[in-house]
Amino acid sequence: MPQYLDGVRLLHHQEPQSTTDATLTFAVGARDETLPTVGVAHALEHLVMNTIRRLPIRIDATVSTTTTTFEASGTPERVGEFLTGICAALSAPPVERLEVEAGVLAAEDGWVTHPMAALLYYVRYGARGAGLDWLDGPGPDGITAEQVNAFAQKWFTADNAVLQVTGPVPADLKLPLPARAESASAEAARPQAGTRPRHGHYPARQFPGPSVVGYGIPGAAVLLSLPDGDPARIASLATDVLQQRIEESARHGGGHSYVVDCDSVHQPDGTTDWVLYAEAREGTEEAVALAVVEALTDLAANGPSEDELRLALDRFEEQTATSDADLAAEFAVLRRELFDEPVGEPLDPERVRAVRPEDLAAVLRAALPTAIGYAEEDAVEQWTKHGFTEVSLCPVGGELPAGEEFRPPRVARLFVREAREQKLVLTPDELAVRDEDGVHHVPWDEVVGVMRAGDGTSVVFGANGCVLPVSGDLYRGGKKAVAELERRVDRSLWFKESRFKAEED
Incomplete structure (x- = not known):
């Protein structure tokens, strides 16, 4: 039977340990802001974390494109203090500190994702949703107390959160978050269905074939929209192999990159936008762009080698073997429910082991027509030589209207x-x-x-x-x-x- 604490869904990983690791995740991130409130989630996170900064345990918090997460590790008692304090501060944000915290946020100058991923989300979605990752908005000094309070009241509620605990659950734990509706079941303390705020979903920009944009960030990247939720997790394996190939070429083979990584945003149509990116050492922008586009087009045409596929499968199996499979699957279902996304099929390990190189080639090949590449401006030619059409960051075209x-x-x-x-x-x-x-x-x-x-x-x-x-x-x-x-x-x-x-x- 599902477990709830003060209306918050609890996933308890019962590992044999005396300490407690807790992760409180809210289904809200930077893409749920608006242009005039860009940065409000990050400001709220800072305000809340400041209230429990003196706890003598490891604590952390992160705002991503899609989620806001609070984490702590320590004794059950201290972790309980952390969770209760976080929830209390979210219920009544200490906005009197907003002016001081604005300076801290400006000094941090943080991104919710890598700039290359943010730029490609902007090209795909414009100035809404994940595209807001690219924009500054009013800056930390432009966020108001009213905006912070409204954002907290809308999104940081019991029915929009999941608490994962490994080890002992803190005794008498209280999570004083506002609930959007009174529960019909006092025993479960579960909020009523359909009360959560809904996430905005925005149409993607369409291009006539694979496209590429140029800008001044040293590196190269590609955004691919891939099907999600199949039992063999082919899209995840495909992006793993593509990242491997880019890393082997740009970092280990050429010595041009240090950071080679990926980011992803799930979409309500059952697809996921994956961005794979590689930073470039000064003077190697063309080499890195070539490494990314050649890795993508070759894998789409010919698939991975048996060794590349085996490494991806071994990584997948190792990750599965070292996690609580049942709770991981339950969290995946909950995440999709909180984000109003279709629930995928359950993971089938036998189907995963049966994946062949041609399966990965097929999913990458199908994604190529809507792919968006990125390169430093002087390296865009590396993409156009492979059939990508250069486009502008914003849509232009047509004639001036009469007016x-x-x-x-x-x-x-x-x-x-x-x-x-x-x-x-x-x-x-x-x-x-x-x-x-x-x-x-x-x-x-x-x-x-x-x-x-x-x-x-x-x-x-x-x-x-x-x-x-x-x-x-x-x-x-x-x-x-x-x-x-x-x-x-x-x-x-x-x-x-x-x-x-x-x-x-």
């Missing part, structure tokens, strides 16, 4: 070549700009944020990833365009540029 037009000042058009073709157009349906990259379109109902920059520019962010600056200095009559923004865009979507970001610039 009220604004052009740069005449002096700018005389002396700046790019300004001669630049034009801003306002219509009843959208904001559009033509620049040297092409035509950018942001429908009014898809504006996800407007930043007031330190120089007075209003920077408009579209859900599709387009970013359009508007001001009286950029365009003749631009103040009228800004006034139209003020009229059309809800006040909750406006935010100031972070003073920390302005200082960096």
Whole structure:
């Protein structure tokens, strides 16, 4: 029978040990923020951890794209103090410390995932969901107490959490989290079904075939959308083999990389977006890009060697053998339930052992048409030579619509070549700009944020990833365009540029 503590689902790993290891996971992460609240989950995590910082045990907390996790290891009594303190602080966040903690967050300058993964999520999803990993939003000094409290009340509830404990469960453990609804079963203290907040799901950007983007991060990466949840876990094995191949070439063979890793985000359609990335030592960006694209295309065409497949299978079996298989499977089901995702088929070890190289080749080959590669700008050619089409970070195309037009000042058009073709157009349906990259379109109902920059520019962010600056200095009559923004865009979507970001610039 499922176990609950104060409405929180408990998974108890009954290992023969006297100490306790606890992991409290909430089904909320950076992708559940909005552009004007980017960083609120991280700010909340810092505020909460500060309240129990003096406990003499190992403690940690992490905000990822999809989850927020609190961990502790120590005596059962101390771990119990940790869990109770964390939950109490989540129920009533100490927002009076927010101003001080903003400086700590700015000093940390942390990412919820690797910058190459964040960039590829942005290209795939724009300025929503996982794409928010790439954006700064208002910065740590722009997060308000009201935003922190609202985020905590919405997401950090008993019915949106899973507690995993290895070793003794702390005696008389209390988890004072708010419950979204009173339980019909006092015995189980289980919240009513259907009360959890729902995660936003956003359409992926579509490209006519495999694509690649360039930017200034030294390294190379690829985003692959793979089927998830089959009993043989073929997609997981395929990404393992691909990472092996990249690491052998870029790190062990060429000496170009140190970090070769992956990140993933599950999607509600039963697929997972995997990003595999390799950092590049200065001057080796082309070699690393070539290593990534050749590993991907060769494995898709020919599959792995028997040795590569055997290593992936051995890793998989070792991981399975050293974990509680039943509880691991239960956690996987719970995770999918909390994230509103379809439940996959149970793992079948016999099916895993029967996987052949051609099975891995087939799943990678099927993913190639929607793959998005990444390379440092001067190394993009390594991808295009393998059939990838270079695309921009945001969608451009089509013609400027008919509407009220604004052009740069005449002096700018005389002396700046790019300004001669630049034009801003306002219509009843959208904001559009033509620049040297092409035509950018942001429908009014898809504006996800407007930043007031330190120089007075209003920077408009579209859900599709387009970013359009508007001001009286950029365009003749631009103040009228800004006034139209003020009229059309809800006040909750406006935010100031972070003073920390302005200082960096």
